[in-house]
Amino acid sequence: MERINTLKNEISKKVIGQKDMVEKILIGILTGNHILLEGLPGLAKSLTVNTIAETLGLSFSRIQFTPDLLPSDIVGTEMYNEKTGDFSVKKGPIFANIVLADEINRAPAKVQSALLEAMQEKQVTIASETFKLDKPFIVLATQNPIEQDGTYPLPEAQQDRFLMKVKIEYPTYEEEMEILDLLTGEKEFSDIPINTIVSLQDLEEIKETIKKVVIDQKLKKYILDIVFKTREHSDYIACGASPRASISLVIASKAAAFLDGRDFVMPQDIKKVIYDVLRHRLILTYEAEAEDKKVEDIIDDILKTVILP
Structure with missing residues (x-):
């Protein structure tokens, strides 16, 4: 339990407040499940996911979902080498432990289908070859609750794959004052060091403990x-x-x-x-x-x- 408290303290170096969001994301990661985050822009969703990935020493990838996104932009594609005459596979950003799918509801149906296979089967298919994703593989997706133009509502089957849908609230007055002090002070925010608190082996042990x-x-x-x-x-x-x-x-x-x-x-x-x-x-x-x-x-x-x- 001391290690979990240390983990939360490390996250709080960059993430002010949002204790409920942090806890729900940790529930997802510690059990190996996907989480859907819904909240307005500027509520530290992306920052929180990135910071948690750093504290756990896991590889992190961010995909900005847009209406013109293609499945190959996520999973990868086959590349032709003119010099050798051979095809080689270039893996996409989905090959990471934690994938932040930013504004997931902006992606068209084909992209949703490709992501669904990865979320459910923990594998992706590129051309005729199937690749297993690294363990753990967790999708933390965000969506904006008020912008509906140019969005594609998530299919019920895909929503069901998320362990939880977490609604993100505004910070309190005191928390926002702390955010102002942190982000507008003399020290560069990007220079704040984040240490790895829990290793991959620790993560597996915690997962077994929770079971x-x-x-x-x-x-x-x-x-x-x-x-x-x-x-x-x-x-x-x-x-x-x-x-x-x-x-x-x-x-x-x-x-x-x-x-x-x-x-x-x-x-x-x-x-x-x-x-x-x-x-x-x-x-x-x-x-x-x-x-x-x-x-x-x-x-x-x-x-x-x-x-x-």
Whole structure:
């Protein structure tokens, strides 16, 4: 646990506040799962991902998604060598441990399809050859919630591949004052050193430790009761959560318990991650939209009806 606290302190050298975002990203990385970050520009999404990659000593790659992006721009392509007459493979930026897919909803369907294979199968196909991606391979994607022009909504199948969809909020008044002091002071922000706190071997050990975190059968039943409630006939839910939601809730709550210094899950761990795990897995009806019901409101209603053990 001391190592995790040191890790968080190292991240805070460059990332002021945003403790919830940092914790949710760590939950994704420490369990080997993808995270979708939704927030307005300027809320340190890219900076946080880059800084966390540095503290973990993992290779990092950033892809700026645009409407004219091609699958080969991500996975790579075959190159012809005129001198030798041979073809060689040039690997794309997806060959990294942590891939930041910036503004992912700006990419067209073909690019989404190529990314989906990488996220699910942990491999990519270039021409006729298949390449395994390095372990760990984690996609941390960002999207802007207000800009809809020139965007391609993520397919439900791809959204389901993300462990969590995390909404990023504005910093507090005090945090923003600290940001001003950090970024407008005499010291160059880029010169702030970030040390590697957790090695690749440490990361694997932590992943195995999280798997061993105990979750009581009653809490598993509580999770299933919530997920099954989303599948019942409702005026507000057109399509409920898949079994991936149940699995993700168990994984995320175990990681939340670990980050809190415990080897067992408590109800508070489930409540800490439940909105992030479910918000991108529920498809709302027209009635919900007409009544201006948010997905968080629906989750609130479900939590009120399911009995906590």
